Amino acid sequence: MKPETLFYIIIAIIIVSFIIDQALDYINAKHFNDPLPLELQNVFDEAEYKKSQAYKKERYKISILSSSVSLIATLLFFFLDGFAYVDGLARSVSNNEIVIALVFFGIIMITSDILSTPFSYYSTFVIEEKYGFNKTTRKTFFLDKLKGWLMGAIIGGIILGAIIWFYQATGKNFWLYAWGLVTLFTILMNLFYARFIVPLFNKQTPLEEGPLRSKIEKYASKVGFTLDKIFVIDGSKRSTKANAYFSGFGSEKRVTLYDTLINDLDEEEIVAVLAHEVGHYKRKHIIFNLFLAIITTGFTLWLLSLFIGNPLLSEALYVSKPSFHIGLIAFGLLYSPISGISGLLMNYMSRKFEYQADDYAKKTFAAEPLISGLKKLSKNSLSNVRPHPLYVFAHYSHPTLLQRFRNLKK
Numbered sequence: 001m002k003p004e005t006l007f008y009i010i011i012a013i014i015i016v017s018f019i020i021d022q023a024l025d026y027i028n029a030k031h032f033n034d035p036l037p038l039e040l041q042n043v044f045d046e047a048e049y050k051k052s053q054a055y056k057k058e059r060y061k062i063s064i065l066s067s068s069v070s071l072i073a074t075l076l077f078f079f080l081d082g083f084a085y086v087d088g089l090a091r092s093v094s095n096n097e098i099v100i101a102l103v104f105f106g107i108i109m110i111t112s113d114i115l116s117t118p119f120s121y122y123s124t125f126v127i128e129e130k131y132g133f134n135k136t137t138r139k140t141f142f143l144d145k146l147k148g149w150l151m152g153a154i155i156g157g158i159i160l161g162a163i164i165w166f167y168q169a170t171g172k173n174f175w176l177y178a179w180g181l182v183t184l185f186t187i188l189m190n191l192f193y194a195r196f197i198v199p200l201f202n203k204q205t206p207l208e209e210g211p212l213r214s215k216i217e218k219y220a221s222k223v224g225f226t227l228d229k230i231f232v233i234d235g236s237k238r239s240t241k242a243n244a245y246f247s248g249f250g251s252e253k254r255v256t257l258y259d260t261l262i263n264d265l266d267e268e269e270i271v272a273v274l275a276h277e278v279g280h281y282k283r284k285h286i287i288f289n290l291f292l293a294i295i296t297t298g299f300t301l302w303l304l305s306l307f308i309g310n311p312l313l314s315e316a317l318y319v320s321k322p323s324f325h326i327g328l329i330a331f332g333l334l335y336s337p338i339s340g341i342s343g344l345l346m347n348y349m350s351r352k353f354e355y356q357a358d359d360y361a362k363k364t365f366a367a368e369p370l371i372s373g374l375k376k377l378s379k380n381s382l383s384n385v386r387p388h389p390l391y392v393f394a395h396y397s398h399p400t401l402l403q404r405f406r407n408l409k410k
């Protein structure tokens, strides 16, 4: 195959995936004005529903603009030999392939993040602000960015550096070592994310003694679940939107409740949300997802090992000197349709898991408080209660409010 052919295959992948995304957004947006389904009429009153529609429209517009700018920037970068230019820049810094790769990715990541920052700034300080969601200060916004970059540089740098080092030392077999390292890292992240990463961004405090804590403990002991680590996180530092999640496993398992959730829901509803989270754990969704992520990583790395030595990958991006990092970029782009399809499967499975967790909450606690809790959460975040089924199929990791409502009412 000629390098130009591969170049145009990559361009086609980028353009087709842009078109698919835009088409999905468009058919979804066409239904923003649909009337509320009967079962959900008590979620929004007339004025609130109007407000939620206006909110969705504003977000849709900014997303069209931002993805178009990103597409144009990407295409310009490809057609103006951007990769060769950045590769040259990185090579002027060092002769060490690992350092070159790290500088190369650093430049690409930071540039693309800077390009997207005006849009996230506008979303946060104009749109979210206008609808009363935003609580972030400009200082927090930019500090978050800096911390994100720093963390990406450290974690990404160590992993990428090690993978290239494995490649230099073991050739084609590097993927096995890389798989081992990424697996170890994934497990550690799952275990210690809440303990070591979250505190960089938020304050977490143990849920204080009181009626809520005793209700939670009573439920947990009823279903035979050790739950001594219940934390409240200051989500209200950034947004009024509420959330709760479960993380870790074994003795590191813990539940994190947003302070906004405690504000918005009553105690019964919070316990119901928690019962749903316990359901994920009891049904082994957490271990299953971890296992699946490890298998997927192994497959991807193995596939990468088959192609990475081929100079065609670098030539396709018009970089004359073949290298691991350019090969990795080309491979990543060619692999994106496959990861798109596996993403669809993961979303499908995730939605199944949500039903199972809801069923668990219904069986071990009650359906009504979960329904009313979910309704409140939808209302308070002005979420889309009428997404298009195709859009749900492609993008939703959770069933829609209506689907969950019908399932819980069964």
Ligand SMILES: [Zn+2]
Pocket: 276, 277, 280, 354, 357
């Ligand atoms: Zn869930």
